[in-house]
Amino acid sequence: MSQDQHIAAPLRLFNSVTRTVEPFAPIEPGHARVYSCGPTVYNYAHLGNLRAYVFTDTLRRTLLWKGLAVTHIINITDVGHLTSDADAGDDKMEAAARAQAKSIWDIAAHYTDAFKSNIAALNIMEPTEWTVATDYVPQMIAFAQKIAPHHCYELETGLYFDSSTVPDYGALAGGRDDAAHARIDPVAGKRNPSDFAIWRKSPPGEQRQMEWDSPWGRGAPGWHLECSVMSQARLGQPFDIHTGGIDHREIHHPNEIAQNQAFRSACCGDAVTAGFTGARWWMHNNFLVDRQGKMSKSKGGFTTLFSLIDAGVHPLAYRLLCLGAHYRSELEFSAEGVGAALTRLKRLIMGVESLKSRAEGVTWQSPRLDFLRANLHPRLIPLLEQFDAALSDDLMTPRALPLLEEAIAMKKVPADEKLCLIAAFDAALGLDLLGLTRADLRLQPKAAQIAPGQIEADLDRRQSARQDKDFALSDRIRDALIARGVEVMDGDPLRWDWRLSL
Ligand SMILES: Nc1ncnc2c1ncn2[C@@H]1O[C@H](COP(=O)(O)OP(=O)(O)OP(=O)(O)O)[C@@H](O)[C@H]1O
Ligand SMILES: [Zn+2]
Secondary structure, eight states: OOGGGGOSSOOEEEETTTTEEEEOOOSBTTEEEEEEOOOBTTSOOOHHHHHHHHHHHHHHHHHHHTTOEEEEEEEEBOSOOBSSTTSOSOBHHHHHHHHHTSOHHHHHHHHHHHHHHHHHHTTOOOOSEEEEGGGGHHHHHHHHHHHHHHHEEEETTEEEEOGGGSTTTTGGGTSOOHHHHHHSOOOTTOSSTTOEEEEEEOOTTOOOSSOBOOTTOSEEEOHHHHHHHHHHHHHOSSEEEEEEEGGGGTTHHHHHHHHHHHHHHHHHOOOOOTTOOSEEEEEEEOOEEETTEEOOTTTSOOOOHHHHHHTTOOHHHHHHHHHTSOTTSOEEOOHHHHHHHHHHHHHHHHHHHHHHHHOOSOOOSSOOHHHHHHHSOTTTHHHHHHHHHHHHBTOOHHHHTHHHHHHHHOSSSOHHHHHHHHHHHHHHHOOOTTTOOHHHHOOOOTTOSSOHHHHHHHHHHHHHHHHTTOHHHHHHHHHHHHHTTEEEOTTOTTOOOEEEOO
């Protein structure tokens, strides 16, 4: 079957290089290759970091929805990322290890595991491969040796990339901004403010936990070098899509592009061309913000997925919150916002549960879109087309989500067919709508003093008391529950009998 049979609306994606939405076609027909800048594992990921991976997962699931095979790489940065993105300050990993009196390797292992557990909780598909920066140091040295003769110079502190050796340096960021670079801790001897270290020498007399021998002395690779090397090693260049948060559009990605151009010219003998960036599409998610601005580990006081779960919020409510905003819009995080997303998720799950109870058991597992088009009830077809059009329009998830509610509410359509459509939608949205139950959504807040089983038992006793018309006992049970932080919700439209008022 040809891939075209899947495609009703052509897929269009915003490309930060041209700052326009462009029709997407993979370099290799039928197969998209995607690289996503991964976490720096010196601390727990905050909800803003995780928004970046809900975005890449939506991108990946949309490519799959369009019938493409996808190779997706996410790296783990366990060395090289300094406290400032532009080569100033300390290595984030070294600093965290010192602060916690642990080895860097322990720090990296702990926060990598924590990150992967967040990814699983958010139903984000595992990448085809996680590439770990410290596994690629020999390739990084080889890459640097290739570009050094024409593009780099050595200082006491390291090997630096001369940004004036590539044309249109910084184009991705909207042009070179020397003034902005000059504001960041200047490094003595740099030829241009925007030059950056591709190898950082260990300071004399200082033993670092992570250091390697190189032609430029003992030291560690620069953060920008890592992503150029790992993306090229796993995907070749050019590949299709490179992603990251919008902060990476300013420094990290322009530096990667400069290195990619230099490598191409050194390696292939091509003249350095302004058009070559290493990837066809560069895509960036906007920030999750709170009242203080961009949610940020460096600023401290950030919210993690673990803290959300501890407060009794199901992680997929956070995923739904993210999908409710377009990835290129800022999204403000608030307890009310994520609470509303949890209620919406509960309603969706209740709708699906009710469909399941009426279904006759005809299940079409992972149906293909052309099959759905041919077999679904005619009333559902417009929803399918609108969903496809929304996702194809630069991943417009806020337009796609209400189609779930429309599908659930659609009249005169068999429940089985609605469930098939919802399963197909959910393959792209990743909300686990057919797997979750109402009970799964009720997480026990960590600070709660009473277990759900106990609450349910008390509510059953109260129900019996009311049936026996013993209203005094019924009120006593309710008051005792309230005293323990349990709000009893008689007549709740979502049939949610209680919640913890913490
Ligand atoms: N508030 C945010 N909203 C959305 N994406 C973000 C936010 N903060 C960081 N990101 C993205 O998260 C991904 C992982 O970033 P990384 O682990 O390197 O964060 P970091 O730079 O160490 O953290 P921070 O910026 O909070 O100090 C990157 O793609 C980054 O652009
Ligand atoms: Zn990167």
